[in-house]
Amino acid sequence: MASSGDTNTVMKYVANGAFDFLLKPVRIEELSNIWQHIFRKQMQDHKNNNMVGNLEKPGHPPSTLAMARATPATTRSTATEASLAPLENEVRDDMVNYNGEITDIRDLGKSRLTWTTQLHRQFIAAVNHLGEDKAVPKKILGIMKVKHLTREQVASHLQKYRMQLKKSIPTTSKQGATLSSTALDKTQDHPSRSQYFNQDGCMEIMDYSLPRDDLSSGSECMLEELNDYSSEGFQDFRWDSDKQEYGPCFWNF
DNA sequence: AGGCCAATAT
DNA sequence: AATATTGGCC
Numbered sequence: 528m529a530s531s532g533d534t535n536t537v538m539k540y541v542a543n544g545a546f547d548f549l550l551k552p553v554r555i556e557e558l559s560n561i562w563q564h565i566f567r568k569q570m571q572d573h574k575n576n577n578m579v580g581n582l583e584k585p586g587h588p589p590s591t592l593a594m595a596r597a598t599p600a601t602t603r604s605t606a607t608e609a610s611l612a613p614l615e616n617e618v619r620d621d622m623v624n625y626n627g628e629i630t631d632i633r634d635l636g637k638s639r640l641t642w643t644t645q646l647h648r649q650f651i652a653a654v655n656h657l658g659e660d661k662a663v664p665k666k667i668l669g670i671m672k673v674k675h676l677t678r679e680q681v682a683s684h685l686q687k688y689r690m691q692l693k694k695s696i697p698t699t700s701k702q703g704a705t706l707s708s709t710a711l712d713k714t715q716d717h718p719s720r721s722q723y724f725n726q727d728g729c730m731e732i733m734d735y736s737l738p739r740d741d742l743s744s745g746s747e748c749m750l751e752e753l754n755d756y757s758s759e760g761f762q763d764f765r766w767d768s769d770k771q772e773y774g775p776c777f778w779n780f
Numbered sequence: 781a782g783g784c785c786a787a788t789a790t
Numbered sequence: 791a792a793t794a795t796t797g798g799c800c
Contacts, residue, residue, distance in 0.1 A: 638793095639792075639793050639794070640793070640794090641792085641793090642792080642793085679794075679795080680793080680794080683792095683793060683794060683795085684793080687792080
């Protein structure tokens, strides 16, 4: 959200990763509109992410299973039926919860874990949920609740995460115009350094690559998890520190 | 036992 | 470039 719409300002934000603009004052419809875009993007991302394992396997034709799911009943006819059942390397339903979150990583065939944006989101959510001080591998692992994810892997990721954060924070006072509609853009307000674990959780704040649609691993700003869209509002899911899980909540405009 | 960090390996 | 591992140290 910007108060000025001159070219300079816009360029600046875009360079920082903004993909759309809201000029103050913001009308509800605009916000609502953007929200929907984000929601759809998220759904798209989920789908793509969940197929990652297959896409990388050289021998595999673009995951018939995944395609079958993406294209209900239609494309799936003759020979496809037989190959529907097996297929390793599939992100199966039991590896994802109702909220689209990863609950298990069993990337067999893959020697190394791929930190998808979704997995990274969960990581960030955990890190943010704990504090700067409490966010250590074991605890992070504890609340991420991803089976087969090891402490070492989290530690490794955390190390990288911190390194990137270190690089982007102390320098340049201006950083990370995140997605305008998240309204989490405290970055503008206080260029403080206590942003170590800010809510955006952007790892590549200094990575000025322009708005992109592809999913390079671990390199997307975290959005709130969006799940359901209805006319009255949007169902969202927020972390419940008591139950140690995500619970529904509603946004009304 | 864990965590942190830098170096190093894959 | 991203992730894993290791070794030194707290």
